[in-house]
Amino acid sequence: MITIVGPTASGKTAVATRLAYRLGSEVISADSRQVYRGMDLGTGKDLSEYQVEGISIPYHLIDIMPAGARYSLYAYQHDFHRVYADLRLRDITTPILCGGTGMYVEAVLRGYHLPDVPPNEPLRRDLSGLSLEELRHRLEAYGPLHNKTDVDSTQRAIRAIEIAEHIRQQRAEGVEQTEFAPIESLIICLDLDRETRRARISQRLRSRLDDGMITEVEGLLASGVSAEDLIYYGLEYKWLTQYVIGQISYEEMFQGLETAIHQFAKRQMTWFRGMERRGHRIHYVDALLPLEDKADQILELHTHWLQGTGR
CATH class of the missing domain: 1.10.20 (Histone, subunit A)
Known part of the structure; x- marks a missing residue:
């Protein structure tokens, strides 16, 4: 398996789908909020990126739960192994695990007792x-x-x-x-310097607001999802819901959310570096390289990794 991690706005989905295209593989999401239907802009699903050279790349563990529901690490671990077993039965030899929820990634790679x-x-x-x-x-x-x-x-x-x-x-x-067996995987982290990461996050936030992220939250509330449930999901849904229901101003929402996402990205990188301390080897790839160059570099690393594991 190849695992693609990195902070928010580092371009993980584009890399994962390009690798899946070149390997004839499929993508398994490791994102704790992309499991919810109707929560698209706020979770950064970027479903258009699953179209590569006119080919639809199959994806898994996205849009599997209704908005407003609760989803747990325990459920994710079981859902992941159901998908993983199916892929292996269909001779998908190199699934691509992709996401920024470090706990989800580490739970399946290490085989946590949950x-x-x-x-x-x-x-x-x-x-x-x-x-x-x-x-x-x-x-x-x-x-x-x-x-x-x-x-x-x-x-x-x-x-x-x-x-x-x-x-x-x-x-x-x-x-x-209950314990699942650990899974061997080449782990790739898309690396961005702090200032570039912050600039990307701010630009992406503005773009998603322009694309209708507030309307998305209004629609979820109108559909019957409670404000309390949306706030529970944190980040975009917490701050946008507070704005929509009149608790905070637009400026307070934007500044608070922007700061929260920057802090979130920093904590993501702290988690991935913690994985290294816990024994995972992570290969860092420059997120600013052209997409094909990133894919080439990762596939070369994968070849060496397979040789090193004796496969």
Whole structure:
């Protein structure tokens, strides 16, 4: 498998689909919000990029859940392995895993033990009065298992702590968790310098607002998705919903969201560098290279990687 990671606005989808085109492969998404239908601009699905040289590149784990639903790492791990097994049965020998949700990527590459965690109402009540920063500190006490790139709302942070506490209790009681085997993969990170990354993020935000991201959020609210549910998803949906329902001004929305996305991209890179400390070898490729040059470089790395693994 080839895994493409990188911060938001680094061009992951274009690289993944170009590789899939050249290898006759398919793309598996590793994005915690692209699973939701109708949440397109805000999650950066860029579905037009799945058309390469007139060929439709098959993709998986995008648009599999209704907006307003909850989707978990546990569900993603099981859905990923269902898709992965199907691809192998169809002789798709080099699936392309692509996304910026580091926890999703690492969960499948390392074969995390993950339980299906029920709600813990007493714990939720205990945590309900804490600030987001306090919740993040509480989560950090459980160790490196949890993906801080997704913890940008109190609801998400409380859920992450709930999962962490459940795992801690299960381990203390000696309860075995379901485990999938680790997957060997060439890992590529598309690398951008800080200033270029920030410029790209700001430009993309303006473009998506021009393309109708506010209208998208208005449509989701009109369809019956609650403001609370949209705010739960964080980033674009949190800030745009607050603007649409009149809690903040347009300027407050834009500045707050722009800052939040910059911070999110920084946390993504922190997570990927953490993966290296946890034993993953990551190859960095210049995100500013022409698309074909990036594909050539990655395929050359893949050839060497296959030789090194004895395949």
